[in-house]
Amino acid sequence: MVRHLKTKSDTTTGGVSSTSSSVAATVKDVIDTIRSRGDAAVREYSQKFDKWSPSSFKLSQSQIDAAIAACPKQIIDDIKAVQTNVRNFAQAQRESIRDFEVETQPGVFLGQKNVPISSVGAYIPGGRYPLLASAHMTILTAKVAGVQHVIGCTPPIAGQIPNGTVAAMALAGADEIFILGGVQAVAAMAVGTETIRKVDFIAGPGNAFVAExxxxxxGEVGIDLFAGPTEILIVADDAADPFTVATDLLSQAEHGPDSPAVLITTSERVGHESMALVDELPKNLPTAALARTSWKDFGEVVVVDSLDEAWKLADEYAFEHVQIFTRRPREALEKMRNYGALFLGEKTCVSYGDKVIGTNHVLPTRKAARYTGGLWVGKFLRTVTYQEVTSESSSAELGRLCGRAARAENFEGHARSGDLRAHKYLNDEYGWIAESSSVEMKSSRL
Structure with a gap:
């Protein structure tokens, strides 16, 4: 039995509404204009949207060095520590993906290779907050995958170069860094301009305009995910600490006014106490306005009779972040299927994943966790295959099989490629080969 102690506002859709026509139209106009007018259009849009029009959007090495030098030593040390965690996990992921070759029958070799994408554009948001962590998650992960050239784009903040973000991008291994934001940055990297090279793949979160x-x-370029507002879901039993529950719900609600935060619990007491604390704690929270709006419009508290019901309901939500505050948190690994990332136990929190622990924070939202995971090393690799047949008899047998299989689908041209190998290596006779040979002989006499 499911009982709602709090539901989201009747006027909201939990962040699942379609992109407004005005956003789509604006984005299309920006892309089309940059496609036709290149750098000139990029400059106009940057001035219009960010009040930013430097002589060059690309930072020189001296500007990058100055940005790093302007950061307090503790920030640089922390960036390096976080990037070590991200790099170690990404390298472990890369090592789990292997090339292989198998001989499926005598003289028939099939293989698989994982080839890095050649060029990637990483978008690092910077509207409300300088998201240093997004540099680690996109640029560094791409580099560990073996991407040769990574461009990083991030917007100015209040008309200034965001030194911390630039430092994170540089230390992550970006080959070029542009202070350029919004759709104009994404479009420029996707279509290419006189000064911004066209990339093959774009990664990184952003606002509704960037997502659109x-x-x-x-299709013109690859992308990591169709990202939506940040989501958090907590599954809790009666042993959960309501103060921790409330704190962690608010930690994600502060992302924006449309960030869903949901608690599913087997304890009505935990539900009520958590709700009361969510209302109380923002009093000394600098981002209280955003968090309160998000909680008011998109927050939910649901009480269920058992953890089995909780796991089932959590899978229906299929949220980006799922925290497990139960006596046996690892049970979720067995019982749940649909999530972007799991955070097991009260010693763990979503903020660790967002900022420092090493797993990637670019994750599926809006129920996309039903069919995809988040950004990882594998997103920057193309898994390709190759084939080689060295045995004449095997080639001939495959040719016979190919002929039959292709004619079952009325693909005569395909069938004849198989017939030819059976003819060459096992002397099979085919009327079309005899006819073609006769024509070839007559032609050679002329």
């Missing part, structure tokens, strides 16, 4: 830009450009 990636959606419209998908």
């Amino acid at each position: 830009g990636k959606r419209q450009l998908f």
